[in-house]
């Protein structure tokens with residue numbers, strides 16, 4: 007099977023090329039929340055405590071995605087310098103700054119940014135790039151108006167959620183996907199919370215909403231058996 011280049015990302019769009027069941031129905035999607043310098047690295051402007059400790063798992067997940075052609079749907083905080091949210095939080099992820107960039111481990115060479123404006127979705131190329139980044143100014147990835155059209159295009163998949171911070175943007179994404187009836191798996195050793203209690207409550211909330219809890223190793227092992235390696 008042809009597995010080189012960008013073609014493998016295009017399962018849903020070239021149904022004659024691959025068996026429908028294998029690609030459209032079974033291929034999972036990674037949902038990578040806000041793994042940006044300002045949140046993940048200790049010198050970041052809104053560092054999530056110990057977030058750098060999940061980097062090895064982030065790296066393994068991204069390597070798996072690259073190898074297998076799993077679409078990575080990322081969110082990125084992108085604030086103007088005078089964003090009103092800076093009354094509540096220290097200024098962070100300001101557009102054009104180093105802190106707003108993803109850490110290298112979660113940034114593919116080829117990605118496509120969907121700014122938080124209606125209509126950007128229509129410019130998203132076909133086949134889809136390996137990584138689609140939805141910008142947002144709020145906690146919730148679904149506040150970007152391009153989120154729903156993109157989900158619609160992706161159809162029924164299993165969504166594997168990771169990133170930071172658990173009790174803000176990760177829980178918002180998990181609940182947004184569940185509200186849309188999606189299967190959601192939270193990778194609990196690839197997330198970090200700002201506070202331990204907040205993180206615990208957010209996980210409980212997601213479980214109540216029907217999110218399944220997984221470990222990185224469990225997810226990667228399932229992929230290995232799915233691709234027969």
Ligand SMILES: [Zn+2]
Nearest residue numbers: 083091099143
């Ligand atoms: Zn923010």
